Amino acid sequence: MTSALIEEAHDLSGRADDRLVHVPDTATALVFRTRPDGRGDLVVVGPRTRAAYFAGKDLPVCLRVRLRPGTARPLLGVPISALVDRVTPLADLWGDAAVRLERRLTRLDGDRPRILHQLEAALAVRTRGPDARDGLVGAAAAALAARRPERLSDLARRVGVSERHLRDLLAEGAGLTPKAFARIARLRDALAHGGRSPGLAQLAAATGYYDQSHMTAEFRSMMGVPPGAFFAGRLPALQRC
Structure with a gap:
C-alpha cells in the first residue's frame, strides 16, 4: 500500500520465538499492534539512528506504516526532532482522536486491508493545504x-x-x-x-x-x-x- 502520505506498509506480525531487527531509518512511522488478549495500541516510531535487536512477542497484528518524507510533521503536529529514537503513543500527540482511532482499528479483528484503509483515512483527514x-x-x-x-x-x-x-x-x-x-x-x-x-x-x-x-x-x-x-x-x- 502506497499513497501520497504513505511510502510503505509492512506486516510485522509475529510470535514470541521470532527475532526482530529494527534497522536505522530516516522515516517516521505509525505502528498498530494487537496482543493475544485482544488489546490494541497505536504508536509513533520516530527516525531511528541505531539498530535494535529484540526477542519477539506474540503479536497477532503488527502493521507498520512508513510516512513519506515531509509529511510527518504536519500530520503529527510536532517537530520530528522531538521523536527521534523514541516510541510515542499517538494519543500523546492527537489526544482523544487517537484513542477513538485505536478502538476502531482494534474492532476490525485483524482485517489488515481495512486497518490500513482506516489508517490512511485518518491521516488524510489531518492533511492541510500545500506548504x-x-x-x-x-x-x-x-x-x-x-x-x-x-x-x-x-x-x-x-x-x-x-x-x-x-x-x-x-x-x-x-x-x-x-x-x-x-x-x-x-x-x-x-x-x-x-x-x-x-x-x-x-x-x-x-x-x-x-x-x-x-x-x-x-x-x-x-x-x-x-x-x-x-x-x-x-x-x-x-x-x-
Missing part, C-alpha cells in the same frame, strides 16, 4: 538519499533557500541533520543489497562508500556489528521488546 516547507523537506530527503548525495550548499542553491534554513527545515521535518540522513540512507541501501553483492568491497563501491573500511566503520557504529558479522547472522544479544 512549501514540507515540499523542501521532501526534496532534501530525496537528494540526500541518493547514492551520490548532493552537497547541501548545492541543494540549497537549487531550491532557493539558505543552507542554514534548509538544515533547520530538515531537523524540524525529518528530525535529522543532513549528514545523519545521508548516512542512514546509505546504510539502508547497503543492507538492501548486501545479500546479493559478491563481496564487501563491491558492496561498498556500489552503495556510495569511499571504500570497504568506510562502510565497515559506519556499519559498526549504527548496527553494532561489522557487515560481515551481520550478513552471517552473528548479531548482538537480543533485548526484551
